[in-house]
Amino acid sequence: MPADPTRPVGVPTADAAPQSVVGATSAGPADPREARRVTWASLVGTSLEQFDFYLFAYFSAFFVGPLFFEPLGPAGATLASFSTIAVSFVIRPLGAIVFGHMGDRLGRRATLLWTVGIMGVATGLIGLLPSYAQAGWLGAIGLVVLRLAQGLSLGGEWGGSVLLAAEHAKPLRRALYAAIPQLGSPVGSILSAAVYLVLIAAVPESAIADWAWRVPFLLAFPLLLVSLYLRMRVDETPVFTRLRSDGSRDRVPVLDMLRSRPLALGTAVLAALLGIGSYSLMNTYTMNYGAEQLGYPFLQLLTATTIGSLLQLVTIPLFGLLATRIGSARVVGIGALGTALIALPMYALLPSATFGVLVAMMVIGGILPTMSWAALGGLMNDLFEGRFRYSALSFAYAIAATLSGFVPLLTAALGGATGQAWWHPALVLIALSLATLVGALGARRAGASAGRSGL
DSSP states (O other), X not given: OOOOTTOOSSOOOTTTOSSOTTTOOSOOOSSHHHHHHHHHHHHHHHHHHHHHHHHHHHHIIIIIHHHHOGGGHHHHHHHHHHHHHHHHHHTHHHHHHHHHXXXXXXXXXXXXXXXXXXXXXXXXXXXXXXXXHHHTTHHXXXXXXXXXXXXXXXXXXXXXXXXXXXXXXXXXXXXXXXXXXXXXXXXXXXXXXXXXXXHHHHSOHHHIIIIITHHHHHTHHHHHHHHHHHHHTSOOOHHHHHHHHHTOOOSSHHHHHHHHOHHHHHHHHHHHHHHHHHHIIIIIIIHHHHHHTSOOOHHHHHHHHHHXXXXXXXXXXXXXXXXXXXXXXXXXXXXXXXXXXHHHHHHHHGGGOOHHHHHHHHHHHXXXXXXXXXXXXXXHHHHSOGGGHHHXXXXXXXXXXXXXXXXXXXXXXXXXXXXXXTTHHHHHHHHHHHHHHHHHHHHHHHHHHHHHHTO
């Protein structure tokens, strides 16, 4: 097995180290401005990808069923709609393997051009699909195919974006820079929600189901050009440049990762579950549940979610900065524990909440999972070596995302089995939180063990 060229010469103590010794490296650009420029370019690209993905999440909660699965009836159409969410998550591990291999063999930058290109084209084409009334099941088939393409793209997007930022940063700032691409999720959520809010305000409801639903998806084409332009202007990361010049790249990175770091992979998957799964629970299931079962107006739910996402624009960088001081694993663990504690009280208030309480629920319910989300990139970056880091991050994230993709379906099934009891979403949120807490503790222990061994 080739030596890891990214390991530092000096090792901080386990308790004080904000960065693990596996992920740390002295490689980084001489000019800090270059690191910031790369980080923001990574954020913009990730935001546009998340805009495309969240656009469909909002779309699926309200319009996919009636437009593409009408013959299945209201309940069947809703389940089919959530299934189109799950389809894109199921394919993610394959995308992670393909793009992870490309990222570790060909480079982080080149791979990210592919991922954003596939996502942009697939999202734009959704806006051109015929509905069931226009072409029968042809539109539904096309929708599933394009959702598979989106899932493949996202399988390689997140890991590459985090690495593009983190591997350009100095070691003491790596957790912060790894958190900045995480802003792509709330930015994408805000942009997609804003598009629908404008659409609802400007177009009659009948026109939305008729033709106007296509407009947000068609916006993906010009946004794709912007993202490609920005990513073409950034340089390859110093870590990968060094691996290439030293001849240290693995022939099959994913196999080396599975053979040498299986426990780290499991730890990373657990650590990612809350950050990803809470979005599926809050932004897809809870919005649909609030509208159909509790009778909240769609506009109120969308506004509350958007306010919660706006707050994340502040909290994600703050939590990333905190991770540079106390460690990424500890920040992930605090967020998971806090989320588990507030889940039941939060959902207990939902059935009788006023709009103000609804907003407060989205804000409080978003802050604590955001801690786990913000520090996730730093935690994963610290767990794996440079030669297979793209494959490791992408594969671990894809497995967690695949599991999280079934959160709306499983929560809906639990709701049906419990007669829509108010606590059924809370149980799912608690389960996600506990899994991530175990992952955070495992990551912290792995870092401590590495420190004691002097690796």
